[in-house]
Amino acid sequence: MSSLPAFPPDLLEAARISQAWPFEEARKLIARVEKSGQTSVLFETGYGPSGLPHIGTVGEVARTSMVRRAFETLTEGKFQTRLLAFSDDMDGLRKVPDNIPNKDLIAAHLGKPLTQVPDPFGTHESFGAHNNARLRAFLDAYGFDYEFASSTHYYKSGVFDAALKRALACYSAVMDIMLPTFREERAATYSPFLPIHPRTGIVMQVALTGHDAEAGTIDWIDPETGEKFTTPVTGGHCKLQWKPDWAMRWYALGVDYEMAGKDLIDSVKVSSAIVRVLGGRPPEGFNYELFLDEKGQKISKSKGNGLTIEEWLTYASPESLAQFMFQKPTAAKRLYFDVIPRAVDDYLSFLDAYPRQDWKQRLGNPVWHIHAGAPPEAEVLIHDKESKGTTLSFGMLLNLAAVANAADPSIL
Secondary structure: OOOOOOOOHHHHHHHHHOOOHHHHHHHHHHHHHHHHOOOEEEEEEEEOOOOOOOHHHHHHHHHHHHHHHHHHHHOOOOOEEEEEEEEOOOOEOOOOOOOOOOHHHHHOOOOOEHHHOOOOOOOOOOHHHHHHHHHHHHHHHHOOOOEEEEHHHHHHHOOOHHHHHHHHHOHHHHHHHHHHHOOHHHHHHOOOEEEEOOOOOOEOOOOEEEEEOOOOEEEEEOOOOOOEEEEEOOOOOEEEOHHHHHHHHHHHHOOOEOOEEHHHHHHHHHHHHHHHHHOOOOOEOOEEOOEEOOOOOEOOOOOOOOOOHHHHHHHOOHHHHHHHHHOOOOOOEEOOOOHHHHHHHHHHHHHHHHHHOOHHHHHOOHHHHHOOOOOOOOOOEOOOOOOOOEOOOHHHHHHHHHHHOOOOOOOO
């Protein structure tokens, strides 16, 4: 459970009627736990480390943390809560990202799990490990309360073994859900199980020639050599296609809450159907809108388009980015430099207003959610003892730079 401030009666009363979106989400989760009688709640976020983490990745953790805090407030801290930041680092590398060095080095390992692909930056044991480290560094810098989880570790250590056997036992039912989502050609070769080739290490996209639920194995043929293999689905010898994988993870870990982008609405529906077949419950959550670059294109880890986390933090604080994430999560947002000054000044305005607000207003104020219920005092410039002080805004700095009319950075 994350550390919580005290719960004044006025705060609790305001929280119960707050229309701020994290509280709306938290109420759905409360209805869920009231039915189940559970005493702990697991929040999850997902990350595909096929490319460097982008702002959207951090945004999902930030927004989920806001829902977590709202839930803990409404339930007065009576439930143990955890936030799992899960990396799909056992996925096969499908293409070489545009924004990395040493592309030829990576190209020689296409198809292998990301944790078996060399690190093009030369700093970690694998490309997956490098991107995982980058993600954790960003999350740690923001002070998020989370646990990191690696798909490779969970598969290889046996954490998923029981759930994988369950998925194999439900093979026909899973196929009944998946096959209608494909065209005829794809459906003819589809398998929810992807064996790892024992020689090449590649995640094999092959049709199965047989499966044995009791033995926990699948049969398949190498399309290049014609060699036949029987592979256990446990112990990291096999992984699931991503929609069955998502469902299996919900089932295995008992995930209670996970949000996803609007581009995954259909995927959420499919994975929810699969987890029910396995005997679990789909998590609560909502679908947020996507971040777009200046041209209106979806930002991508592999393309590296849009504003990067480093670029934002070069010019503004982490809190201003969290402010940007909080506002209207179901509305698409263009993410480029020009949004930074507005986000900074909005954050400063909300922080300045917070002490003068009652609890109802405070719970609708982004800074309550950004700072986990304990926003700091606003920093101001004091001109004299009688002055209330002036907030130094981004807009003010831009105006000063414009008035200076100087092209020389040293003068500015």
